[in-house]
Amino acid sequence: xxxxxxxxxxxxxxxxxxxxxxxxQLFNIFPGDHAxxxxxxxxxxxxxxxxGPQMKSGWVINIGYQKSFF
Numbered sequence: 001x002x003x004x005x006x007x008x009x010x011x012x013x014x015x016x017x018x019x020x021x022x023x024x025q026l027f028n029i030f031p032g033d034h035a036x037x038x039x040x041x042x043x044x045x046x047x048x049x050x051x052g053p054q055m056k057s058g059w060v061i062n063i064g065y066q067k068s069f070f
Contacts (some may be wrong), residue, residue, distance in 0.1 A: 018045050022062075028035025030067065037066040 005011055022041030031037040045062040050056065 003051055008052065014048070014054065015048035016045055016050075016057075017047040018043050020044075034068045037068075038047070039064045039066070 016038040020041055020043040022039060024037055026035040026037055039062075041062040041064075045057050045061070048056050
């Protein structure tokens, strides 16, 4: 038996099924010939089967920015 719960390898991992919906939009925010892209993604966990005492996740929002140079 390990001294703490996180030292036990059986307490890691599991299976998670998520549903995500995202959008991308091209803009000209900064000067230059190439476009800027802003993306937003919303993710929701549909099923979570985690090993050991792990916290389940909820809604997640990701916001990203991309600049192309070519």
